Amino acid sequence: MSPLADFTTLKVGGPAAELLEPTTPDELVAAARRVWDGGGAWLVLGGGSNVVLADSGFDGSVIRVRTRGxxxxxxxxxxxxxxxxxxxxxxxxxxxxxxxxxxxxxxxxxxxxxxxxxxxxxxxxxxxxxxxxxxxxxxxxxxxxxxxxxxxxxxxxxxxxxxxxxxxxxxxxxxxxxxxxxxxxxxxxxxxxxxxxxxxxxxxxxxxxxxxxxxxxxxxxxKGMLLNPDDPDSVSVGSFFTNPIVSDGFARGLPTDAPRWPVSLDGADDSTMDDASAVDRTVKLSAAWLIEHSGITRGFRLPGSRIAVSSKHTLAIVNTGGGTAAEVGELARYIQTRVLTGFGVILQPEPILVGVEV
Structure with a gap:
């Protein structure tokens, strides 16, 4: 069985117990219902660009969606x-x-x-x-x-x-x-x-x-955010962390040059808010700024690791060749710790993590 790393942009992940690859809508529906009727573990895999899969693989059925149109x-x-x-x-x-x-x-x-x-x-x-x-x-x-x-x-x-x-x-x-x-x-x-x-x-x-x-x-x-076989920085899941949304009061305690954008209650950017609404306002921070100013530089990697921060953008974690999901988790946790220590902000991963601890 091929490792799931072959089907993900970060190139990590072991094999699945069962891999299904339906190519028509009817096949897709039938595959899903068969797997669910069986009662075992299952996972849907699309383009593999927003998921980090464990090195041990997935002990269940993976439905790789290949329908087009x-x-x-x-x-x-x-x-x-x-x-x-x-x-x-x-x-x-x-x-x-x-x-x-x-x-x-x-x-x-x-x-x-x-x-x-x-x-x-x-x-x-x-x-x-x-x-x-x-x-x-x-x-x-x-x-x-x-x-x-x-x-x-x-x-x-x-x-x-x-x-x-x-x-x-x-x-x-x-x-x-x-x-x-x-x-x-x-x-x-x-x-x-x-x-x-x-x-x-x-x-x-x-x-x-x-x-x-x-x-x-x-x-x-x-920024290395465009899939390109000639760009090693594109071997990633894109942005690894979401931009934190915090209270306006918390944001006021950060350095004045820390980027922030007002957001509405549903999390969308909203530049129309005025100071009168500040008591209830939330703001979006720049995860990239927090990472950079916590001392994590572009290209940073832990000693001996094959997983690194992108050389183009600190918000991406890249596989420089032969890296593992365990190494991804290790670097992500290190970045979270540095940002939490420096700014009191807990960064949340953007990709779906399957068997990987961050």
Missing amino acids: IEQLATDADGRTHLRVQAGEPWDDLVAYAVAHGLAGIEALSGIPGSSGAAPIQNIGAYGQEIASALVAVDFIDAVTGDREWLSADELGLAYRTSQLKAGRRGLVVAIELALEKTDALSAPIAYPQLAGALGVELGARLPLADVRAAVLALRAS
Whole structure:
């Protein structure tokens, strides 16, 4: 049996007791129900870009989703074009499709690795966009009841890098449905300062979709966050830690140069809050800033370890060759300890950890 490391971007993980690789929706549904009826341990694996698997492997059934397909549906009353996308469709292939067809709403999510079915689970986001803003519903099979139904985006509890599907609702995403704007090949308003700077425009500007996608891909590549066989810094799960959300009062005790952004109660960025609401306000901190200012430098590694901090971005942990999941956990815990000691903040891992302690 091949090690699961072969199917993950971090290249760690031992073999599974059983590996299933359905390629059609019917095969996917049948495989899931058979595994659940058996009562054993199970795991769904998409693109393998947001998971750290134990070196000992997985003592159960792994369903590796390989279904593909993008179907363009009717335009709704608001003029948005709906797409139905199979869970195994690579996410960036979907973004490329949308850009090529002049559909706006996910262009800033270019270059994110992984599968389309996994995107709502994590509520993926980058450069001022989240899938939450475009998601209509998911075709979902509940592992407890065996029922298959379309769950609306409102039912998923989408928040900053999480959802009910990540927080404990067990099951499998068969397909997703998105609603995107037909905007004469212009992007949604640019909502992230770094992206606006790279494009040389003000926030709120709308540019050709292809230009925005190219700028996002370039930014991701500069941080080692774009899968590239020629870039050793891309052998990672992307951002390893989420940006902490803390109370405004706690944030005021940090150094004045520590980046912070006001957020609303659901965790979304909200720059409209004023000082009058500060008593109830939460703010998002920069995990990368906290790591760097705790003394962890780019390229840092523990003695003898083959797992290191990316040489391009301190928020990524990379496998320099032959590294193990145990080494990943060791480095992640060390980083957490340094940040906790220096700033009193506990960093939370972003990837799903299977048999790995962080």
